[in-house]
Amino acid sequence: MLDSTLLRGRLAETAALLKDKRGFDLDLAEFESLESERRSVQARTQELQNLRNTRSKAIGAAKGKGEDVTALMAEVSGIGDELKAGEAKLDELMKRWNDLAARVPNLPHESVPVGGNEHANHEVHRWGQPRVFDFAVKDHVDLGARKGWLDGETAAKMSGARFTILRGDMARLHRALAQFMLELHSGTHGYLEVSVPLLVNAQALYGTGQLPKFEEDLFSTETGEIKRYLIPTAEVSLTNIVQDTIVEDADLPMRMTAHSMCFRAEAGSYGRDVRGMIRQHQFEKVEMVSIARPSESDAEHERMTRAAETVLELLGLPYRRMLLCTGDMGFSATKTFDLEVWLPSQNTFREISSCSNCDAFQARRMQARWRNPATGKTEPVHTLNGSGVAIGRALVAVMENYQNADGSITVPEVLRPYFGGRERID
Numbered sequence: 001m002l003d004s005t006l007l008r009g010r011l012a013e014t015a016a017l018l019k020d021k022r023g024f025d026l027d028l029a030e031f032e033s034l035e036s037e038r039r040s041v042q043a044r045t046q047e048l049q050n051l052r053n054t055r056s057k058a059i060g061a062a063k064g065k066g067e068d069v070t071a072l073m074a075e076v077s078g079i080g081d082e083l084k085a086g087e088a089k090l091d092e093l094m095k096r097w098n099d100l101a102a103r104v105p106n107l108p109h110e111s112v113p114v115g116g117n118e119h120a121n122h123e124v125h126r127w128g129q130p131r132v133f134d135f136a137v138k139d140h141v142d143l144g145a146r147k148g149w150l151d152g153e154t155a156a157k158m159s160g161a162r163f164t165i166l167r168g169d170m171a172r173l174h175r176a177l178a179q180f181m182l183e184l185h186s187g188t189h190g191y192l193e194v195s196v197p198l199l200v201n202a203q204a205l206y207g208t209g210q211l212p213k214f215e216e217d218l219f220s221t222e223t224g225e226i227k228r229y230l231i232p233t234a235e236v237s238l239t240n241i242v243q244d245t246i247v248e249d250a251d252l253p254m255r256m257t258a259h260s261m262c263f264r265a266e267a268g269s270y271g272r273d274v275r276g277m278i279r280q281h282q283f284e285k286v287e288m289v290s291i292a293r294p295s296e297s298d299a300e301h302e303r304m305t306r307a308a309e310t311v312l313e314l315l316g317l318p319y320r321r322m323l324l325c326t327g328d329m330g331f332s333a334t335k336t337f338d339l340e341v342w343l344p345s346q347n348t349f350r351e352i353s354s355c356s357n358c359d360a361f362q363a364r365r366m367q368a369r370w371r372n373p374a375t376g377k378t379e380p381v382h383t384l385n386g387s388g389v390a391i392g393r394a395l396v397a398v399m400e401n402y403q404n405a406d407g408s409i410t411v412p413e414v415l416r417p418y419f420g421g422r423e424r425i426d
Contacts, residue, residue, distance in 0.1 A: 001101055001364040008035060014107075021108050021326040023116060030100060038093045045086040052079045102206070103213050106361040108326045109335040115325030121338070122325070127309065128318030130342045135405040139345035140396040141276040144170060146407045150277070162266065162281045169425040170395075173411070174284075176418035177394050181286040181311055182259045185388050189307045191257035191288055196237035198261055199228040204240040207366035209332035209358075219263045219281075230263035234287035235385040242291050242368040247381060249373045253300055254291040257388065259284065277392045278350065284391040290384040293370065294360065297382035301357040304386045305337045308353040311389050314414045317397050318342040320349050332358045339389070341397045352393045355386030 006014040015026040055076045062069045108114075113122050144150025149170035155163040166174055186193040199221065205211040210218060210232060219230040231237055238256045247254065262285050277283075288307060292300045305321065312319045324336040333356035340349035360380035363369070369378040402410040409425045416422060 001361060002104055002107065003360070003364070004101070006107075007031060007101055007104070011035075017107055018104070021112075021114055022105055023327055024105055026104065027100065031097075034093055034097045034100070038090065038097065041086055041090050041093060045083060045090060048079055048083040048086060052076055052083060055079065099212070102365070105331045106334050106358065108329065109357070109359075111323075112329070112335050113323065113325045114327075116327040117325075118328050120325035121328055122323045124321040124323050124337070126318070126320040127313060128316070128342070130318050131344065131401060133344065137344045137400070138403060138407070139276065140399045143399050143403055143407060143409065144276075152276070159281075162279065164277055164280060164392075172419065173398065173409075173415070173425065174391060174395050176415045177398070178259050178284060178286060178391050179418055180314075180415055181388055181391070181394075182257065184311060184314070185257040185286065185288060185307060189255075189257075189288075189310075191255040191307075194238060194241075194256045194258045196231075196234050196258045196260060198231055198237075198263075200231055200236055200240070201228055204236055204243070205229055207243055207368075208236050208239050208362050209330075209365065210236065213331065217265050219265060231260065232264045233262050233285060233385075233387075234258040234260040235289055238287060238289035239291075239362060239383050239385065240366060242363075242381065242383075243366040245368060246378055247291060247368070247370045249293070249371060252291065252293050252370060252381070253296065256289045257286060258289075259286045259391075277396055280392060286388045286391065288355075288386045288388045291368070292382045292384060294379070294382050297357050297359060297384060300382075300384055301335065301337075301355065304384055304388075305339070305355040308339055308355055308386055308388045311394075312339065312341060312352070315394070315398065315412050317394075317401055319352070330354075330356060332356070332361050334359045334361065341393065342401065343397060344400045344403075350393070352397065353387040353389040356384065358383045358385070 011031055015028050018024040018026050055072055059069045059072045062072060113120055149167055151165040155165045185191040202211055218232060221228050238258055262283050264281060266279055266281060288304055290300045290304060319339050319341045322338045322340060324338055329336045336354055336356040338351050339353040341352040343350050359382050362383045363380035368381050370381045372379050398412060399409055402412060404410060411419050411423055411425060
């Protein structure tokens, strides 16, 4: 959530920034109307509180003199009724204001390019050279069909479209990728390994910004009167570890990583991503989350992105880093780097990791704070999240980049310890 001072004292300026940089139309009239009414009700409430205090003192003085206080008691009772109604109205107005503010996206960092879609993203750098094949390249679906390694048809019978069954060595390769990434981040990169819940309540998703605006993209469950949601990413569970807490300065930065299932309805997606494992309702990811001091979040963002890049470099997969423009960033992000891996069958780069700095946006929603030793006061922390990386997409990239003419797949060297030293999947 944006700092409330931006939506009160600097509303017009904030609306202009959101429009120019995000293409988001802030409802100025509704915010102004709510704020005007809130101020009026709050002023009257404070006036009534002062009046009640004054009359209560007068009652005490009158009783001390043995005077009749019937009229004063009636007046105080009436003030109390009006005050109670005013406080209820104030709560209602604040709820409406918060509901409105909860749908406003984060403001972009000044370094983020302005643009309406992915075509305005900026390439930062590339690593590796795409392999030149001397045979006709197959996509991961055809490679996986060769020995029933990848089976979407059987999965569709029990679950519908966009689910996949992996068998044999392909399931083992998928598991090897997860283990490799998790051990890399928890070992070399210093992220604490955490096992997290896959089901969370609405408050957790509100904290990281998926609710209330993006409920259609979520899967939910109901048991009696209890509603929970399947996480779209372990970012939700990891970040909410600091919900309603005050983190001591000595504990920052907090770096955490988790391997988890992820569930997304993918409402509205279509086209080439429907085929195979590029865009699934259920997939696995190794996620990284950092809770950082505000002054260090930019450096932490770069560190996290490099950790994700290291995964691709060790796997020998060509990639490029993209700085997303204002129109292509996620709701909670102030700045995002996407890593795009080379897919030979599509002759292009496709997203495999997204690393975002959300500054204090999520922290305000979660009431996540740190104690600043310079002031002794509590302030919102900065939160960051990044894929390190999407396991299914990494599997696709390995299959396609390491394919051989006979349909076999060479196992990348860093994954061979998880395959008993084997060099090929035949």
